[in-house]
């Protein structure tokens with residue numbers, strides 16, 4: 516599948532990723548609810564002129580749709596970021612490194628606050644996800660392989676057939692029980708590589724009732740992708 520970028524001029528400019536797909540029967544336009552990415556799928560033999568005409572006919576709809584989505588937040592001094600579901604203001608500190616004090620996230624030095632905050636969040640995420648995964652995998656009696664942090668926009672975690680666990684480090688921004696649920700969910704896949712009733716049974720045995728956490732992710736999950744940490 517080949518991808519071409521189309522830029523719609525206007526306020527704001529909109530970047531559309533056009534994909535040609537052998538499987539597609541007709542053109543379709545999609546806006547990702549996670550990160551606002553716009554993709555236009557075109558049948559393999561469709562002409563570029565037709566694709567552009569289709570895109571322009573949908574432009575009003577597209578712009579309205581995008582405007583409703585939350586704007587990006589560039590993390591810097593003075594900006595609030597969630598950690599464990601609580602908001603912390605990023606402030607400049609004289610002390611080196613990043614630490615939490617008085618509901619503030621104090622970041623040493625004037626430059627690259629966003630990158631420093633991101634490194635801090637990833638380190639915290641690694642620590643806590645390891646702790647949670649260890650706990651659930653002990654409870655289940657099945658060890659996992661490697662634990663890898665990613666910044667996937669489409670999923671919060673995954674478990675490979677070889678037993679490796681992957682998580683979005685952005686989970687550290689969510690309430691602790693939400694992160695814990697995702698860890699339990701992926702560990703449960705070590706026993707059941709599917710989403711059968713048996714899988715959900717294992718999930719419940721490990722974590723308890725998980726409905727609230729699943730709902731939180733569905734309702735608020737996209738907001739964790741609003742934060743941008745580097746310029």
Ligand SMILES: [Zn+2]
Nearest residue numbers: 700704709710
């Ligand atoms: Zn799953």
